[in-house]
Amino acid sequence: MSSPRDALTPDSLAMLQVIADTGSFAAAARSLGLVPSALTYRVRQMEDALDVLLFDRRSRQAQPTEAGMELLREGARLLQDIDSLAHRVRRVATGWEPQLTIVTDGVLARGPLFDLVEAFYAIAPPTRLKLREGILNGTLEPLTNGRADLAIGVAVNASNVAGIQLQDLGDLAFILAVAPHHPLAQEVEPISDATLLQHRAIAVADSGLRDTTSVGLLDGQQVLTVDSMAAKIEAQVRGLGYGFLPQGMVRAYEQAGKLVVRQVVRPARSLRVHYAWTTSGHASPGRALQWWLEKLSSPTTRAALLENHQDC
Incomplete structure (x- = not known):
């Protein structure tokens, strides 16, 4: 008796699909250019290997059993996966990666980011895109541990990280x-720091696993910590606290009357952000x-x- 792995070949799965489509062993044999006995023998080999009955032979029609239907469903999926894999392998041979994982910091504008995604898909690449969002160290860590290929909006120091290449993206006020x-x-x-200290601050948690970085918080003040920039803005719009936000991110909310900008005594804070990538040893x-x-x-x-934040 052959093993299930030996029996479940692409050819045998395709053969089962032909039997189901034509409705009989005789019609399937004609379609495949086989004699009926040869086709029946191959089906019996598969049934013996799986120890199941795939077709009900009590009528002249080849009716798949429940086990047969499951094999047909999964077989069709496997055949499609094989075709897709062969396509990707042929395309990867031309230099395209099978998948590109991009991690972006929450301070970036979503609209321009998805404009880039749309333009990328317009060239019909074979590469699958995977987008992730991080905050502070959480934007860099996926790059350093091999879970991402490109990080956009890196705000922490990455100049000394081996294997990482870094370029300036710009400054955020x-x-x-x-x-x-x-x-x-x-x-x-x-507004002075002493006055700010009397009110709750809204902060975004560093999404990094190893390090935690806090930016712009005062010692001893009450803090509501959230896990994304979207949640931070929501909390501030609701009046749950105050917070410092990128100037471009505030603009639409200010125009809509949902947020107001206030001047503070402390010096204006600007953050230099970068984009970084790894070539994974290539x-x-x-x-x-x-x-x-x-x-x-x-x-x-x-x-x-x-700068081009439009959500509001």
């Missing part, structure tokens, strides 16, 4: 923004990564990712 009904909206400007990036790096080399693209 952070400003204080609060809901119109928040007490700080009525305070005399510029001499040069694959074609998908090359495409993204070429787009990121454009000052217009970099500025859009930092």
